[in-house]
Amino acid sequence: KLETRQTQSDPTFTFKLPVAVWLTGKQKPIIKNINITNKKNISLFSFNKKPLKVLLDPYHEVFRRLNPKEVPPNLGKAYGSEIKTALFPESNYSNELISGYKLFYKSIESTFNPPHINFKDNSRDMKATSNLWVFGKNNNLFNEIKSQLSQYDVKINDQGITLGESYFKWGNHSFVFALSHHNFDNKQMVWLISPSKKSIPGLIRKLPHYGKYGYLIFKGNEPENVAKGTWPSSPVGLDHTFTKGTYPLFPKAPLVKKKIKLEK
Template sequence: MFGYNKVAFLFHMLRRQLGEQVFESALRRFWREQRFRIAGWNELERAFSEEAGRNLSVFFDQWLDRTGAPEISFAKVAKSRQEKDAWILSLEIKQSEPSYQLQVPVQVLTTKGPVERLIPIKGTHTPVEIQLSAEPIELVADPDFHLFRRLVSGEAPPTLRDTLLSGQTQTLVLEGSTFQQQGLALARAMLDSSLQSNSTLEPEKPFLLIGPSSEVDTFLRTHKLPGMPEELAVPSSAQVWARRTPQGQPYVIIAANSQASLEALLRPLPHYGRRGYMAFQGSKAVIKGNWPLSKSGILYRFP
């Protein structure tokens, strides 16, 4: 049995919810009953429900009949000390509409180490109370990506797509550039929305910056943004990288040595949207990579 993307997550979540033994038994039951037949999701659901001894229709319906994914967050987080070695952590786990029935892994870091809980939730607001033997410092939901859900800002490493598909991306071809026209042509080829050409940076929006390498360096220093990453410090004619501002907005930098170097990117670069950084020699990508994960899970840290 094979599954990709959302289907693979469905089986992963089902295995964790039922346990390894019941999951494997259900698969064997499905094989015995449907061998040499054409079977679908209804037959699979019936095999798992019968083996688990409970109705799993809600689980299958919410993952098979809906598009999208839940978005989870914390609210009303508080801690209170009951006695010397007793604390109570209270919070709400919120999710977007339409709500799902989920088993949310929550890890609480305390002064004595981590504590893990599996919290069942349904509806848009689920109140939770956790008893602890030490003071909580931070908590994180789904730190190991066991749920099919929308990632919060900062969980996924930045890629070119974050900026190019935003719909609000501002484009800056640096003043004084000798290849303004070529820079705008490249921006039009890459952006998923209409071109919004700006002369100044609006920090609350994503941006695409195109310019000669020296002018790009000056711009980044002026706006207190990191310079070209060391991963791109190789002989090349153009460098491209994706980052996020301190405010969490994605941005893409395209720095080229010459107008010809920029023109060479027109055909290959729009096909690298899932990359985090690249270096080109002419039209050939000599370096291409993705940034590592900086954090995982939905984090709350006590002040």
């Protein structure tokens, strides 16, 4: 039994609502479409297996206003934030690299909303941030960052980062990760690590063009983008889990399959 309600004062909005249901012993969910015709709608489902999780609008197909918490962290939100705060590494970093980080931060300062700058490794003064830019590996937020990245199956060690099936070394790659700032609602942070100051001008020039992405990896001083992607959205208020577990949502099959003919 699934009950949905429309709480707006306007007349009932009639639409088709996709529902994903994961069942015991099945890796892929079953997708059901229900017709919403009343402010209060009750739908009945019958399955031959125990349901484990239910998710409404799994592929974001319903025309609606998204809950801000549904939108995953991304660079566009970082650049568009009204208040920007920086956290720079204080120790074990060369003065040249720190000056490169400061050069990057200066490039994103807002003349209308002066940023709050923190040049020391101290996270106590972050209450007013809309987006926190964290530079370098050595900082008090490292454990929080590492914990969040592990949820996306990103692994960190002393030599580099494993993303999916690829491994990238610290020494010749720049990394940019947009993440949630768990201490505050609707806040996020961006973790930026670069191997040298030489790659900073290229990052300043290129990053604004990658607004929709949650993570980026660049190689060399140019730098050349070698990996990019978005984080999965958060189904805030749209799901119910009966049994804890991992429930993958596979890409939706295209409506039309194109055949590509190669000419010799």
